[in-house]
Amino acid sequence: MRIKAWRYLLPMGVMAITTLYALKADNSVIPDPDNAGLKMPDGFGALLVANIGAKARHLSVTPQGDIYVKLAKLKEGKGIITLHEAANGKATVTGSFCNYGGTGMYIKDGYMYASSNTEIFRYKLDAQNKVIDQENPEKIITGLKAGRQHETKSLVLDNDGNIYINIGSPSSSCQIQDRGLHSPGIPGCPLLDSAGGIWQFKANKLNQTYKDGIRYATGLRNIVGLDWNQQDNQLFVMQHGRDNLNSSWPELFDTKQSAELPAECMYALKKGDNAGFPFMFYNQITHKKIISPEYGGDGKKEADAKYLEPTAAYPGHMAPNGLLFYTGKMFPERYRNGAFIAFHGSWNRAPEPQKGYCVVFQPFKNGKPSGDWEVFAEGFAGIDEVKSPSQAQHRPCGLALGADGSLYVTDDVKGNIYRIIYTKK
Amino acid sequence: MKLVLSLLLLCAPFLLSAQTKTTKTKAPAPGMAASITRGGLVYKQYCLSCHQADGGGVPNMNPPLSKTTYVTGDKTRLIKVVLNGFIQPVEIDGESYSNNMAPHNFLTDQQIADVLTYVRNNFTNKATAITAPQAKTVRKLNKK
Numbered sequence: 001m002r003i004k005a006w007r008y009l010l011p012m013g014v015m016a017i018t019t020l021y022a023l024k025a026d027n028s029v030i031p032d033p034d035n036a037g038l039k040m041p042d043g044f045g046a047l048l049v050a051n052i053g054a055k056a057r058h059l060s061v062t063p064q065g066d067i068y069v070k071l072a073k074l075k076e077g078k079g080i081i082t083l084h085e086a087a088n089g090k091a092t093v094t095g096s097f098c099n100y101g102g103t104g105m106y107i108k109d110g111y112m113y114a115s116s117n118t119e120i121f122r123y124k125l126d127a128q129n130k131v132i133d134q135e136n137p138e139k140i141i142t143g144l145k146a147g148r149q150h151e152t153k154s155l156v157l158d159n160d161g162n163i164y165i166n167i168g169s170p171s172s173s174c175q176i177q178d179r180g181l182h183s184p185g186i187p188g189c190p191l192l193d194s195a196g197g198i199w200q201f202k203a204n205k206l207n208q209t210y211k212d213g214i215r216y217a218t219g220l221r222n223i224v225g226l227d228w229n230q231q232d233n234q235l236f237v238m239q240h241g242r243d244n245l246n247s248s249w250p251e252l253f254d255t256k257q258s259a260e261l262p263a264e265c266m267y268a269l270k271k272g273d274n275a276g277f278p279f280m281f282y283n284q285i286t287h288k289k290i291i292s293p294e295y296g297g298d299g300k301k302e303a304d305a306k307y308l309e310p311t312a313a314y315p316g317h318m319a320p321n322g323l324l325f326y327t328g329k330m331f332p333e334r335y336r337n338g339a340f341i342a343f344h345g346s347w348n349r350a351p352e353p354q355k356g357y358c359v360v361f362q363p364f365k366n367g368k369p370s371g372d373w374e375v376f377a378e379g380f381a382g383i384d385e386v387k388s389p390s391q392a393q394h395r396p397c398g399l400a401l402g403a404d405g406s407l408y409v410t411d412d413v414k415g416n417i418y419r420i421i422y423t424k425k
Numbered sequence: 426m427k428l429v430l431s432l433l434l435l436c437a438p439f440l441l442s443a444q445t446k447t448t449k450t451k452a453p454a455p456g457m458a459a460s461i462t463r464g465g466l467v468y469k470q471y472c473l474s475c476h477q478a479d480g481g482g483v484p485n486m487n488p489p490l491s492k493t494t495y496v497t498g499d500k501t502r503l504i505k506v507v508l509n510g511f512i513q514p515v516e517i518d519g520e521s522y523s524n525n526m527a528p529h530n531f532l533t534d535q536q537i538a539d540v541l542t543y544v545r546n547n548f549t550n551k552a553t554a555i556t557a558p559q560a561k562t563v564r565k566l567n568k569k
Binding site for chain 1: 469470471473474475477478479481482483484485486487489510512514521523524525526527528529531
């Protein structure tokens with residue numbers, strides 16, 4: 001008799017649990033039990049949306065649950081991967097297209113914009129935000145310079161039909177011998193005429209080249225993370241500061257100073273701004289603009305005050321690859337209109353331990369940084385202390401906002417796509 | 426006295442070959458061990474900030490120094506990398522590396538020999554030593 005009852009009860013119980021689980025899992029987005037390996041403040045959770053096994057750079061997420069990811073390097077001959085999310089937030093790859101690697105990816109006003117390292121394309125979207133013709137994008141900008149380093153073209157649009165493109169400096173500090181010991185700066189750093197800044201173009205005009213664009217801001221070594229701040233109606237960028245202060249100028253900077261300096265700076269840009277690269281760098285400890293050793297500096301002499309003051313400054317070499325102003329509603333009030341920054345993680349801090357490999361939150365109030373930055377999501381690297389960058393399992397790169405206010409993060413080591421949600425009611 | 430000297434000279438080849446034999450069976454020879462030690466210091470000062478303490482390099486930027494024929498293979502090519510730097514596109518195991526390496530021709534022949542012997546015998550590498558005369562020869566040819 002007892003056995004008989006179990007025969008009925010057990011399957012019923014299993015069914016009930018399964019149904020409950022299925023209901024929960026299928027109809028709502030819940031964090032993974034291990035938060036996809038990430039650690040966040042109390043109340044937040046994370047799930048692994050997908051792993052695409054590719055160098056995932058910037059991304060866009062549509063309200064219909066489609067995800068477009070730009071790849072640094074082609075995977076099976078394609079440079080953009082598309083995914084679609086199930087109701088539980090887990091996504092599957094639905095396709096891939098485009099024959100160029102790159103970083104930039106942004107959706108605005110019915111178009112998806114994507115970049116190779118020398119050109120910018122746009123794809124018209126249908127009412128469901130799907131790319132209508134994957135094979136025939138409009139080429140809007142061509143012939144941009146790309147060195148071996150800082151070659152990626154990040155992009156963002158304003159609300160007036162303009163697109164802003166980073167053109168990075170092909171050298172670390174405009175030295176005669178790039179990264180050379182005691183190598184002086186090239187007088188006047190002529191590469192700034194076509195690199196080391198942000199260029200503005202029209203978003204809807206085809207085949208534009210340098211002559212059609214405006215050097216919107218100069219003296220910016222390399223920008224990967226950038227976003228349009230809707231409160232300020234202004235472009236914000238994150239600069240990758242110069243390397244090798246110790247290895248080029250060991251008499252002026254010891255390895256500890258060289259690990260901390262210079263700052264990774266956030267700049268709020270206006271047309272015509274000059275942030276001073278390569279003639280100066282920003283010391284975030286003394287809050288001073290310092291003349292670069294390549295241009296007559298001794299590590300202490302202050303630079304010309306005309307150069308743009310950073311909006312905020314972060315420790316050296318952490319490599320800010322993603323910037324996103326949080327305009328969603330899911331996260332608590334204090335996060336609204338603040339900045340999330342994806343720090344790819346350092347290499348030029350060695351022999352000191354590396355830093356970064358995390359997503360940082362920078363509080364903002366009335367369109368200006370307000371209070372200290374804080375680590376928001378960490379654990380990407382999979383190890384407590386990264387001594388050498390190749391040890392990092394994952395490195396955060398791109399950021400995107402979901403329609404429900406979720407924060408998406410890409411990883412360009414193995415291609416994880418994370419989604420961070422707020423779970424506290 | 427003369428007799429002792431000439432005896433020594435006569436024996437020299439045997440002594441040398443005996444030494445070579447021990448090198449083959451026991452690693453590394455005292456000269457090589459000292460070179461590796463000195464090379465470690467050169468590495469720390471001039472190479473580590475890019476190629477890292479573990480020789481792992483930096484993905485996409487600075488090439489790793491382990492398990493690559495660039496390090497364990499042709500000595501001339503390797504010495505030239507140090508002398509001339511490296512600014513051309515390179516693919517190692519399907520990955521490309523983009524940072525520029527500046528010429529390190531300010532290092533002495535002995536420093537080049539030491540640091541290369543160090544990297545050829547670290548980071549899981551095991552390869553023969555590079556000597557100062559070898560570095561000198563490549564430097565001479567490099568100038569022409």
